[in-house]
Amino acid sequence: MGRIGAGVIERVTQACVCAGLLLAPMAATQAATEEDPWEAVNRPIFRFNDVLDTYALKPLAQGYQFVTPQFLEDGIHNVFLNIGDVTNLANNVLQLKPHAAGVDTARLIVNTTFGLAGFFDVGTRMGLQRNDEDFGQTLGYWGLGSGPYVVIPLLGPSTVRDAFAKYPDTYTRPYRYIDHVPTRNTVLAADVVDTRASLLSAEKLISGDKYIFIRNAYLQNREFRVKDGEVEDDF
Template identity: 75%
Template sequence: MGLALAPFAAQAAESDPWEGVNRAVFRFNDTVDAWTLKPIAKGYQYITPQFLQDGVHNMFSNAGDVTNLANNLLQAKPAAAGKDVARLIFNTTFGLAGFFDVGTKMGLQRSDEDFGQTLGYWGVPSGPYVMLPLLGPSTVRDALAKYPDTYTYPYRYIDHVPTRNTIFGIGLVDTRASLLPAEKLISGDKYTFLRNAYLQNREFKVKDGQVEDDF
């Protein structure tokens, strides 16, 4: 496996011309995370019943289907967009605002699309790898694409600032908590591992899993 992944690792390294700066930002992010988000996420998992964690996660996933729908439409994928619409309808109604993921149980698998993937789908190159302060791994293309996606986030349209900030904060904690199990998979140099995993995952998503096996 290690030999098989060597060509991709070399390609990933070539995609990281700003490694010195990226590593400095990574250390900053890692320190902030270790002292804030990670302890909060662990505490959240410890005091919150599993069914409630699942329900909260499902609700944010349901809201995220709006982003999936918008980008599937922009990528001219009517079938996938149709599933997104069906999921939104069934989960929002029968799933009680998305607390229960009835769509998946009905065989409607969730998409995972964003504007960065949409740009990649239409041939926009990813550009160099960048580590964004607080936001983590990205590329030039994906970093620029983050802002347009915010227009599909429901909390953006909540006028009551305390409510909007609370929902945003809960979503942040939910996302961080969902990543805790994945930390056990990290091996070797953490920066390199996360960079390679991010770039490989993005290539897989942009090409809808149709990645050529060169190994």
């Protein structure tokens, strides 16, 4: 699996399935045309991504989950979450959130050392709850609007703002700095499969028009995260 392909598929599954998991009760069934003016183009791209996931990535994830003991699967997942804390730290610094940045730093130190490179999530057991930040949220924090909803080939659900924000986040990922190509691709592939396996149980929460469900869940999830949970209750 190539470097680009692996990173791309990771975003497909993470954005699509995780959004449905986090906001399944909130996903409306009506189209939000003002937020999705490019629906006629987005839907075919969504179908392409969905077919790719159904016949390529999902079977790999199911096989991985079947052969991997639960304790090992959890540990591998924790390692990749520990790597992601670098991204959280960088964006919390950019958002001028010293407390959150301090928590990210403490988690990285504790989990990398006592947690054996993050295999054990010691930080959470110590009360250091994991943050979830990215550069798209940083831009939103400083007032940049999301722009229209867009489905990117292989990358999945996004907005104009979040699509451009994906690239800066790559500088906080270790893969960019691994010069040995086979090693880099192996680690990337493992990250992709692990992420997809951890989200298999979320698919049962998706109902109705899958495109609309995921779109609305994604948009509401992004608004919730950008505003740190301080959103108006539409209900």
